Amino acid sequence: MNNDAQAVEGAHCDGATLRIHHRVRPNAQERYETWLRQIIEAAGRFPGHQGVHILRPPAAGQNYEIAVRFAGEEDAQRWRESNERRELMAVIQPELAEDEHLEILSGIDYWFTPPESGAKVPVRWKQWLITTAVIWPLTILVPLLWWPLFQAVPVLETWGLRHGLVAATIVALVVYLVMPRVVRLVSLWLHRR
Numbered sequence: 001m002n003n004d005a006q007a008v009e010g011a012h013c014d015g016a017t018l019r020i021h022h023r024v025r026p027n028a029q030e031r032y033e034t035w036l037r038q039i040i041e042a043a044g045r046f047p048g049h050q051g052v053h054i055l056r057p058p059a060a061g062q063n064y065e066i067a068v069r070f071a072g073e074e075d076a077q078r079w080r081e082s083n084e085r086r087e088l089m090a091v092i093q094p095e096l097a098e099d100e101h102l103e104i105l106s107g108i109d110y111w112f113t114p115p116e117s118g119a120k121v122p123v124r125w126k127q128w129l130i131t132t133a134v135i136w137p138l139t140i141l142v143p144l145l146w147w148p149l150f151q152a153v154p155v156l157e158t159w160g161l162r163h164g165l166v167a168a169t170i171v172a173l174v175v176y177l178v179m180p181r182v183v184r185l186v187s188l189w190l191h192r193r
Helices: 029-044 073-080 083-095 107-112 124-152 161-185
Strands: 016-023 049-055 063-070 101-106
Touching: 016 073, 029 049, 029 063, 029 083, 049 161, 063 073, 073 101, 124 161
Parallel strands: none
Antiparallel strands: 016 063, 016 101, 049 063
16 A cells, blocks of 8 residues: 655644545445544554544545644654554555555644645745634633632642643644634635735
């Protein structure tokens, strides 16, 4: 099986995402969905695993985009090259209409990488503007949401601990909830030159 694997160069952020594209044969979606649950569970047992995001095709569609997030590139590479993943891929290969396309993206680059192969990553100022627009309101709202708990449990109000809880909450919201939706919403503007 051919893999389009490449590590993005020049990334300075922690974390890595395996972006995987599968084109499933017609009438194989049910088998693929069962297999998808199995491979997600297997990936979840690997060190550094931080979650999975799946973009399923619309009805009668065949293209799946899967993002598997790891703490770092080494963790992502370990899973990608594992015997367990290789065996699971061998099981589903007959159900795929074409070879899997896979790339490893570091840091926040995943959010800004266009789904079409060959398309260019948006200019940095647009990435900065969107990231700021997402994080700025969260830095105002999240501390307010934590405030009642900080008042009820004074030890959480400790300098450093308070900031860590707020930062971890903001990062989780950005990575798993807000940024994927915002980027999809503004994708036409984001990728326009």
